[in-house]
Amino acid sequence: MTPAERDMERATRMLARAKHVVVLTGAGISAESGIRTFRDTMRGLWKDFDPATLATPEAFARDPEVVTRWYDHRRLGCLAAEPNAGHTALVAIERGLIRRGGRFTLLTQNVDRLHHRAGSANVHELHGTIVVWRCTATGNELEPPPSPFREFPPRSAWGGLLRPAVVWFGEMLPIPALDAAARALRTCDCFMSVGTSSAVYPAAGFVDLAAASGSGTIEVNPQETPASGRFDVSIRARAGAALPELAARAFGTGT
Numbered sequence: 001m002t003p004a005e006r007d008m009e010r011a012t013r014m015l016a017r018a019k020h021v022v023v024l025t026g027a028g029i030s031a032e033s034g035i036r037t038f039r040d041t042m043r044g045l046w047k048d049f050d051p052a053t054l055a056t057p058e059a060f061a062r063d064p065e066v067v068t069r070w071y072d073h074r075r076l077g078c079l080a081a082e083p084n085a086g087h088t089a090l091v092a093i094e095r096g097l098i099r100r101g102g103r104f105t106l107l108t109q110n111v112d113r114l115h116h117r118a119g120s121a122n123v124h125e126l127h128g129t130i131v132v133w134r135c136t137a138t139g140n141e142l143e144p145p146p147s148p149f150r151e152f153p154p155r156s157a158w159g160g161l162l163r164p165a166v167v168w169f170g171e172m173l174p175i176p177a178l179d180a181a182a183r184a185l186r187t188c189d190c191f192m193s194v195g196t197s198s199a200v201y202p203a204a205g206f207v208d209l210a211a212a213s214g215s216g217t218i219e220v221n222p223q224e225t226p227a228s229g230r231f232d233v234s235i236r237a238r239a240g241a242a243l244p245e246l247a248a249r250a251f252g253t254g255t
Ligand code: APR
Pocket: 025, 026, 027, 028, 029, 031, 032, 037, 038, 039, 109, 110, 127, 194, 195, 196, 197, 198, 199, 200, 220, 221, 222, 223, 225, 237, 238, 239, 240
């Protein structure tokens, strides 16, 4: 048995025995849907911009037109994308667990809503979502149609500037999502991190919280990450390949 086969075997056993699975996803699970990871977005029109400076309240205050153009460009890319085999495999794992009386919690750093569109039910968005925009004057939220805004920066019917309902660098993460993550990580017995560089906290620390609760931990990423050594099993593979195989082996389900 090769080391990779041994890892897949171990991860399958952990999933097959689990009563409560928690999965954390990052941009990597949407890469196979054609959505560039956060740092890959900066090509073409946006090649001279730094995402870390655009994704901030300060940038929005300084130049709302550039920031809203960039986010509208990404919003339309997310709406045009389709969930991939990795997303649908997580739905199969969630449904397989529930069928046998287990629990499943999905914590995502992604803002593209592809987990919802794939059919995942118990999803918590740690960084908000790009498909919903918020009026900065009233706090009211709306889901704009799948076409470009007609003016930049866009304004709401209430007259305020519209911004994407994502969490910008320096902003607080949504308390309900953080609470859900904390509760789930205290009670899970299998934690799987998929497609994240584990560079951004608090998500990057979730593996430690899960392990402290006695949970088994699995990483799925074609690349090694700074957190790889903190997982029981690290599967060096694309989400679109590894997750359907895990779903089939652990729950006997197609994706
Ligand atoms: N399957 C699984 N993982 C993949 C795939 C794939 N097909 N393709 C790429 N990856 C991995 C990369 O190896 C990388 O480790 O996905 C990870 C993407 O890392 P980032 O681009 O840093 O995205 P993410 O980890 O989600 O970033 C976390 O930081 O950029 C901010 O707020 C932003 O939510 C984001 C957060």
